[in-house]
Amino acid sequence: MTALRPGGRPSPSMPVGIGVRGRPVLRTAFGVLLVFWILVPLVPLVLWSVAGLWQVPAVLPGTYSLDAFAVLAVPGTLAAALSSLLLGGTVAVIATPLGLMGALAAQALPGRCGRAVDLILLLPLAVPPFALVMGANITLLRLHVPAFAGVVLLLVVVALPYTTFMFRSALATYEQRFEDVALTLGADPRQVLRHVRAPLLSAATVRAFFLAFLVGWGDYITTLLVGGGQLTTLPMLLGSAAASTGNEQLVAVLSLAVIIPPVLILAAVALPATIRTRARKPARTPAGTWVRALTRKAGL
Amino acid sequence: MSSKLEARSISRSFGSTEVLHAVSLTVPPSECVALLGASGSGKSTLLRIIAGLDAPSGGHVLVDGEDLAMVPVERRGMALVFQKALLFPHLNVIDNVAFAARMAGTRRKEARAEAMDYLELVHLADYARRPVGSLSGGQEQRVALARALARNPRILLLDEPFASLDVQLRHTMYDLIGDIRAQLAPTIVVVTHDRQEASILADTIAVLDDGRILQHGTVHQVHYQPATRTVNELLGGLNTVPGMVSDGHHHSVLGSLPVQTGATDGPSDLMIRQEALTLVPARGPTSRLTSGSAGGEPPTIKGCVSGLTSLGARTLVRVLVSSENPTGTRHGSSADPPPEVSERSLIAGGPLNLGNTEASGVTLTVDVPGHPPLLSGQVITLSLQDQRAWAVPTE
Structure with a gap:
């Protein structure tokens, strides 16, 4: 046989x-x-x-009842959702370019130096967030750093390994000669950045942004300890609701409020790519699918 | 569209390693020059320097007399096609071809209309709206060519553009390059390690080895009048016979053969291309070999078949020529018949290395059409076509 x-x-x-x-x-x-x-x-x-x-x-x-969903229309909940959105967005906006720069640095440095940069950038993953926050909290207080800025600062550190890893993977397969070709075709360095590098790295950028956003959107520990109650986000509302008994419906609705928006964003980003891929000849790689789907608007 | 390209004394070092040693090269307008060399010979580095993608450690690149040292890549008016097509995956076929026009500020509609002309040139107009991921290797390369041509370059640089294609596709691409040359007449520099490709595509071939141009000449010159033994080997020459040049003749185990006018006296290697040798039909065991130039016939060499290698439609015949049986024809010498070769001794001790000499003789390789009915050990006579023996001083 x-x-x-x-x-x-x-x-x-x-x-x-x-x-x-x-x-x-x-x-x-x-x-x-x-x-x-x-x-x-x-x-x-x-x-x-x-x-x-x-x-x-x-x-x-x-x-069965939908009464618990009324909490979503309460101004406090909406304000908390906006705070979460702002926090996630701010963390993502800062951590994504930092991740790209970190990945570029790690790639540009030879051998051991590059690996050392990799290690440093991935180090926050090895440190428990609670320990990280407790260590930094006192310093932030002494420096009179505002609550929101302090939370963002620490969450960017937490998000950095994710964004760096995303770009590191993308750069590992990135073909530098695309840029050489573009240059010889008359594109100046700025045009190369806009019309070649950005579209080719956009899939990684979206993934990195999304992960960094999730770090800010779903954070509880850092917001609680560094925010000191001044910053109310959805996870904070959820945490306080879950601290007492008898609020199971409310806790469930708030939990869904934390879970569903990122899932919707993910679906909005990934589904068109999947549909387009099925509609035409399959792309060679998943990464290629992402590139084509996510960067069509960024192209020419 | 086409321009004259000059590389003057281009050097390039990476750390302590010097990759190019004062390389100079001139490409006249509308000419096609092939940079031929093995991997690591520096040919791609030279091409990148010409394109402006790499800076030379020394020397200058000039186009129509203008020094390009301070001219950035995007303003050099050149286009480069790599071995890999490198089509932008986020753009479809026509937008890839329209890329240069778009970068120059042309509106999308006009850029696409121009791009369509170039797609028609490479016979891919029907593929304009396709994603590049749906193309075959050959189609990708044709789109890459169209994209480069749409740049309307003064000089087209091709870095082993067809190396990844199969033989049939490669020949289609050669025809395409021929069409492009006929229609647009661009100046072309093509880098390749394939001597056949270089011969088909280029007007002249510059042979690179270890960062130096060993010879730059016509296809015929580099094949039949190699400057050095290395050039001969890089161009696929299989026969190199050491000896001594004096009075216009090369003296070796083959005997005395007339060589080119102006050959330097002293220790020299004799280059005889395998294609320049032919098998002379047998005239019987007692036939006398006629004199070469003295008799108006090409020089002949007698030897013993030591091996056959089929190349498909052609065959490489290895012939062992013993020192006891040098050239059948000794120019200016006596017309005595050469001593007969002892077949047994040749078979027993016959070296099989192509073009290598042994103490007892030398093995010559002959490229013949078809499959000649020869047996190992059979004594045959070779004729040297057009007296194409070429001697160069021993390296």
Whole structure:
């Protein structure tokens, strides 16, 4: 019995069923499991948000109500959402270009120096946020740094490894000769930046921006400790609601309010690319799909 | 559109490594020059310096007499096509070709209209609206060519542009370059390591080795009148015979052969291209070999077949010529028949290295059409066409 190895040569020991048909089935199964892994925890949350009365040991709510969603229209909630948006956006706006510069520096430096820069830029991932905040909090207070600025400053440090990693991966496969070609075609360095480098790195830029935004949007610890209660964001509202009992519906709705906006942004960014990819000949790489989908407006 | 290009004493060092050593090259307007060399010979570095993508450590690049030292890449009026097409993935085919016009400030509609002309030139007008990811390798390269031509360059630089294409596609591209030259007559510098490609595309070939131009001449010159043994080898010459030049003749294990006028007396290598040798039909064992120039016939060399290598439609025949059996024809010498070659001794001790000499003789390689019915050890006679023996001082 023979089957195909990844290299295409028949393997005498591998049954046909596993070699040719079994692997896709396994892959699909693992994919479905992964989706369940992510979605299943959200199910109780969704149920709680619409539950009128849900008592133990009932598997499902006894009654359903949308009353808890009224909290979303409360001015305080809207203000908190705006604060979260502002915080996430500010962190992303600062951390994204810093990540690009860090990645460029790490790439430009030879051997050990480049790896040292990589290590430094990834270091915040190794430090627990709580420890980072406690260490920096006193210093920020002594320097009279405003709460919002202090929170942004620390969250940018937390976001930097993500943005750097995104750009590092993109630059690793970036073909510098695209810029050489553009130059010889008469593009000046500014045009090269706008019409070649920016579109080619836009997929990584969007991903980096999104991750940095999430760091600011969903932060609780840093906002609580450095903000000192002066900065009220959605996670802060959620935290205070969750601190007391009997607010399960409210907590669920606020949780969804924190979760859904980023998911919508992700869908808005990714779905058109997926639809376009299916509509025409498939792009060669996922990265290529991102590039084409996300940068069409940035091109010529 | 076309301009004269001059590279004067271009040097380039990376740290302590000198990649180019005072290279000088002149390309007349509308001519095509091939920079031929092995990997690492410095040919791509020279091309990048000409394009302005790299700065020379010394020397100057001039176009129509103007020194380009202070002229940035984008204002040099050149276009470069790499081995990889490098089409911008975020633009479709026509917008790739329209890129140069757009950068020059042309409106999109006009730029696309111009681009369409160049797409028609490369026979890809029907592919204008396609994403570049849907093109084949050959189509990508044609779009890259169209994109470069749409720049309307004074000089077109090609850096091994067809190396990644299969043989059939490559020949299609050669035809395309021929069409482009006929229609637009650009000055072209093409970098390649393929001597056949260089010969097809270029008017002249500059042979680079170790950062130096060893010879710059016509296709015929670099093949049949190589400046050095290295040039001969880079151009695929398989026969190099060491010896001594005196009085216009090269004396070696082959005997005495007339060489080019002006050959320097002293230790020299004799270059005989495998294509310049032909097999002489057998005249019987007792036939006398006629004199070369004295008899009005080309010089002949007698030897023993030591191996055959099929090239498909052609065959390389390796012929061992013993020192006991030098040239059948000795110019100006006696017309005595040469001593017969001992087939057994030749087979037993015959070297198989192409063009290498052994103490007992030398192996010559002959490129013949088809599949000659020869047997190993068979004694044959070779004729040297047009007296194309070329001697260069030993390196």
